[in-house]
Amino acid sequence: MLKYTFDWSIVTSGKYFEWLVSGLKVTLELSAVGIVCAFILGLLIAVLKMSHYRPVRWIATAYLEFFRNTPLLVQIFFWYFGSYKVLPAAVNEWLNSTNFEFAAAAIALTIYTSAFIAEDIRSGILSIPKEQMEAARSAGFSYLRSMQYIILPQAVRITIPPLVNQFLNLAKNSSLAMSIGVMELTYQARQVESYTFKGFEAFTAATVVYLGLSVVITALMDLYNKKVLNPHRA
Amino acid sequence: MIKFEGVHKWFKKLHVLNGIDLHVKQGEVVVVCGPSGSGKSTLIRTINQLEPIEEGSLIVDGMDLRSKKTDINRLRAEVGFVFQQFNLYPHLSVIDNITLAPIKIRKTSKKEAQEQAMELLERVGLAVKRDAYPTQLSGGQQQRVAIARALAMKPRIMLFDEPTSALDPEMIGEVLAVMQDLASTGMTMVCVTHEMGFAREVSDRVVFMDHGVILEEAQPEEFFRNPQHDRAKQFLKQLLSPMH
Numbered sequence: 001m002l003k004y005t006f007d008w009s010i011v012t013s014g015k016y017f018e019w020l021v022s023g024l025k026v027t028l029e030l031s032a033v034g035i036v037c038a039f040i041l042g043l044l045i046a047v048l049k050m051s052h053y054r055p056v057r058w059i060a061t062a063y064l065e066f067f068r069n070t071p072l073l074v075q076i077f078f079w080y081f082g083s084y085k086v087l088p089a090a091v092n093e094w095l096n097s098t099n100f101e102f103a104a105a106a107i108a109l110t111i112y113t114s115a116f117i118a119e120d121i122r123s124g125i126l127s128i129p130k131e132q133m134e135a136a137r138s139a140g141f142s143y144l145r146s147m148q149y150i151i152l153p154q155a156v157r158i159t160i161p162p163l164v165n166q167f168l169n170l171a172k173n174s175s176l177a178m179s180i181g182v183m184e185l186t187y188q189a190r191q192v193e194s195y196t197f198k199g200f201e202a203f204t205a206a207t208v209v210y211l212g213l214s215v216v217i218t219a220l221m222d223l224y225n226k227k228v229l230n231p232h233r234a
Numbered sequence: 235m236i237k238f239e240g241v242h243k244w245f246k247k248l249h250v251l252n253g254i255d256l257h258v259k260q261g262e263v264v265v266v267c268g269p270s271g272s273g274k275s276t277l278i279r280t281i282n283q284l285e286p287i288e289e290g291s292l293i294v295d296g297m298d299l300r301s302k303k304t305d306i307n308r309l310r311a312e313v314g315f316v317f318q319q320f321n322l323y324p325h326l327s328v329i330d331n332i333t334l335a336p337i338k339i340r341k342t343s344k345k346e347a348q349e350q351a352m353e354l355l356e357r358v359g360l361a362v363k364r365d366a367y368p369t370q371l372s373g374g375q376q377q378r379v380a381i382a383r384a385l386a387m388k389p390r391i392m393l394f395d396e397p398t399s400a401l402d403p404e405m406i407g408e409v410l411a412v413m414q415d416l417a418s419t420g421m422t423m424v425c426v427t428h429e430m431g432f433a434r435e436v437s438d439r440v441v442f443m444d445h446g447v448i449l450e451e452a453q454p455e456e457f458f459r460n461p462q463h464d465r466a467k468q469f470l471k472q473l474l475s476p477m478h
Binding site: 131134135136137138139140141142145149150153154157 | 284307310313315317319321322324325334335338339
């Protein structure tokens with residue numbers, strides 16, 4: 001016979017509910033910063049990887065392979081426990097005055113995800129017919145301007161589905177930030193469990209919220225794709 | 235305006251341009267023809283350096299294409315290029331296709347660029363399509379937009395690389411009419427085309443190529459009435475009666 005008595009009220013109202021809400025706020029902030037920065041950085045790396053200059057390509061390749069092939073948790077620990085050891089004292093002081101846990105987690109998530117995004121965007125770029133680049137260059141656009149105005153806008157449209165995956169991964173991976181003490185959703189759910197021993201309710205609540213977040217991201221990207229990027233397509 | 239002197243180009247071991255000498259004067263309309271694989275497309279693509287040349291000299295609008303000092307983007311802004319496959323930007327509407335380069339490269343104001351674009355669209359008979367997207371247009375319409383897009387940069391030279399070869403027969407006329415209208419304004423034009431009616435009526439000179447060499451260069455009347463070279467005779471015969 002099941003001895004456990006459910007008490008859902010702890011996660012729907014009161015102090016513990018507020019903890020979860022504050023955790024969700026941090027998760028949202030971390031995800032938003034991560035998604036925007038990882039997208040921009042990924043775009044940049046993708047273009048660098050396709051550069052005509054071999055050393056630039058090498059740097060981009062090294063970046064991609066390095067950050068794709070090491071665990072995110074190790075990268076989070078590196079930025080949090082490792083990086084400040086080699087920084088000047090003045091920088092450290094400034095870092096300590098800010099929310100360094102949050103910054104370290106945001107940097108790790110951004111860099112880690114940007115490597116995957118760069119590869120997705122690069123395959124998007126490669127799928128654009130080379131005649132588009134020729135048309136742009138013929139009009140007098142430089143290589144980079146051709147990328148900016150003609151190739152990337154088309155490549156990004158094609159890249160939307162894999163990009164949604166990366167954005168979802170980033171939002172979910174943000175839960176790893178709890179390991180360095182960022183008080184995001186998973187951290188708060190853990191706290192609720194510690195204080196109440198209501199682990200089932202606490203993590204069910206966290207699960208539902210993450211699920212909701214993923215659904216919202218997917219819906220927003222879908223809407224953006226339909227209304228902004230492809231208004232002329234059925 | 236355009237001056238080839240001893241121009242050579244190779245694709246790996248294939249000698250695609252084998253000592254080209256050609257001088258196109260300002261306001262001249264030159265048609266380049268020849269069998270497929272003759273190097274005519276490569277020839278026209280060297281003029282705006284879509285294909286760089288490897289030997290000889292090529293001067294376009296006073297700019298030396300082999301000089302390191304030549305700003306290739308500046309040259310290309312002065313030379314309009316029309317492709318066989320149109321190559322409109324599929325993510326932009328017709329009007330944005332036309333105004334993109336004038337706004338970003340010429341720094342024309344958006345309002346002025348749009349006014350000019352509308353004038354050009356009137357001229358090619360597609361003003362009603364200003365907000366359409368390329369995929370919503372027929373091939374002939376796309377090609378006319380592509381011509382308007384090239385003209386929006388106010389080029390000094392227009393290059394056409396088989397502009398009607400990808401079109402259904404009933405759409406060829408509308409594109410040729412636009413080109414004929416353009417020729418009548420005194421534009422310097424080089425056209426790679428198999429449209430011999432256009433060559434005869436509009437061009438000042440016909441250039442016949444085969445195997446990377448210019449075999450014949452003549453006034454259109456002369457070329458069609460009395461081709462000198464055997465390859466040219468054969469080419470014309472096949473073109474006029476393809477069943478034989």
